[in-house]
Amino acid sequence: MANVYNWQLGRAMTYPFAPGLLTHQFGAVFNINRCIGCQTCTMACKSTWTFSKGQELMWWNNVESKPFGGYPHFWDSKLLSLLGPQPGWTGTPTASAPFGQYTGRTIFEAAPTDAAALGYLPDDLEWISPNIYEDTTSGSPTQTGGIWDGASLPEHKIFFFYLQRICNHCTYPACVAACPRKAIYKREEDGVVLIDQKRCRGYRKCVEACPYKKPMFRPTTGTSEKCIGCYPRLEEGATTRCISACVGKIRLFGWVDDPQSPIHYLVKQEQVALPLYPQFGTEPNVYYIPPRWVPLSYLHQMFGPGVEAALEKYRNPSWELLGVLQLFGATQTILASYEVTATHAIGYDEAGNEAIRVAIEDELVVRPEQHLNIT
Ligand code: SF4
Numbered sequence: 001m002a003n004v005y006n007w008q009l010g011r012a013m014t015y016p017f018a019p020g021l022l023t024h025q026f027g028a029v030f031n032i033n034r035c036i037g038c039q040t041c042t043m044a045c046k047s048t049w050t051f052s053k054g055q056e057l058m059w060w061n062n063v064e065s066k067p068f069g070g071y072p073h074f075w076d077s078k079l080l081s082l083l084g085p086q087p088g089w090t091g092t093p094t095a096s097a098p099f100g101q102y103t104g105r106t107i108f109e110a111a112p113t114d115a116a117a118l119g120y121l122p123d124d125l126e127w128i129s130p131n132i133y134e135d136t137t138s139g140s141p142t143q144t145g146g147i148w149d150g151a152s153l154p155e156h157k158i159f160f161f162y163l164q165r166i167c168n169h170c171t172y173p174a175c176v177a178a179c180p181r182k183a184i185y186k187r188e189e190d191g192v193v194l195i196d197q198k199r200c201r202g203y204r205k206c207v208e209a210c211p212y213k214k215p216m217f218r219p220t221t222g223t224s225e226k227c228i229g230c231y232p233r234l235e236e237g238a239t240t241r242c243i244s245a246c247v248g249k250i251r252l253f254g255w256v257d258d259p260q261s262p263i264h265y266l267v268k269q270e271q272v273a274l275p276l277y278p279q280f281g282t283e284p285n286v287y288y289i290p291p292r293w294v295p296l297s298y299l300h301q302m303f304g305p306g307v308e309a310a311l312e313k314y315r316n317p318s319w320e321l322l323g324v325l326q327l328f329g330a331t332q333t334i335l336a337s338y339e340v341t342a343t344h345a346i347g348y349d350e351a352g353n354e355a356i357r358v359a360i361e362d363e364l365v366v367r368p369e370q371h372l373n374i375t
């Protein structure tokens with residue numbers, strides 16, 4: 001066992017392996033506020049990687065409607081119940097512990113003696129209907145004095161939102177920790193987590209241990225498979241299929257630990273994007289700008305204690321944040337660095353060449369009176 005530092009928890013924890021030195025760490029930010037639930041990302045992934053026999057129920061990218069949707073069904077509420085109530089974060093935030101210290105137990109610390117992590121193996125029925133409870137709200141609206149209740153800001157009493165999910169290519173992956181065959185590894189060049197298909201014997205320990213339920217079993221090969229972070233595209237300097245296909249331009253790819261990267265700015269500097277269930281302890285590397293209209297208690301459980309500050313930044317964005325938000329979905333090139341000027345956001349590729357330039361404010365065009373379409 002190694003003693004490792006998890007910045008999302010603001011403290012050290014034990015993990016079976018000491019972290020290797022990475023050149024880059026795969027990272028992405030998904031802006032939930034912009035997602036329209038069109039599933040273009042889902043189909044872009046499926047038609048690229050999981051269209052073969054035995055992969056019918058494999059959805060490496062899925063978009064579920066919260067609070068009730070999930071794939072596999074109720075994956076998060078089931079694990080939260082197993083983990084039980086936990087005390088949460090305390091203490092003053094610092095640079096290395098921006099949310100304070102998590103005082104509860106992670107899935108590694110709550111593991112039964114015969115397992116690397118606390119988890120469960122979903123049964124077959126939980127892997128069908130990937131988009132169950134689509135657009136289902138948390139309750140039913142009522143009418144008071146002729147006015148529909150439940151949908152006024154800052155928090156809608158009745159809500160739903162789309163949660164976009166891929167493998168988080170975690171810094172401390174539970175799938176890696178749990179594999180008895182050492183078939184799962186994290187790539188040094190980009191932090192992508194892969195299952196070696198030759199070593200895997202299909203014991204499904206990764207399926208059981210991954211808190212996000214992203215490894216999936218393939219009956220035709222008897223092995224587990226998972227999101228490969230579109231590594232052949234990353235090697236060519238291009239973003240993943242789900243990110244480049246996104247219609248709502250809600251997704252941005254980059255290297256989390258590189259201070260020049262727009263992802264580093266959003267996650268570490270501005271802290272407007274937050275990890276999904278950081279209390280699980282795997283240090284996931286997909287980050288979310290939380291939805292503005294959802295009750296804070298729900299968001300706290302899902303994204304930790306940084307929610308209020310993140311929402312405040314998003315509601316009143318600095319010029320730099322406004323600029324970086326324009327880079328979402330603007331290019332398929334991986335942006336290694338960026339610049340925000342008085343008028344434009346500019347993204348640069350690994351070689352420092354300009355890859356994209358986007359105006360921060362569109363020119364306001366006023367329709368001349370003779371062309372007005374109302375009288
Ligand atoms: S999300 Fe799950 S499958 Fe992906 S790296 Fe983390 S633990 Fe492994």
Ligand code: SF4
Pocket residue numbers: 034035036037038039040041042063162164245246247248249250
């Ligand atoms: S393609 Fe983009 S907008 Fe459409 S569901 Fe996926 S993440 Fe949301």
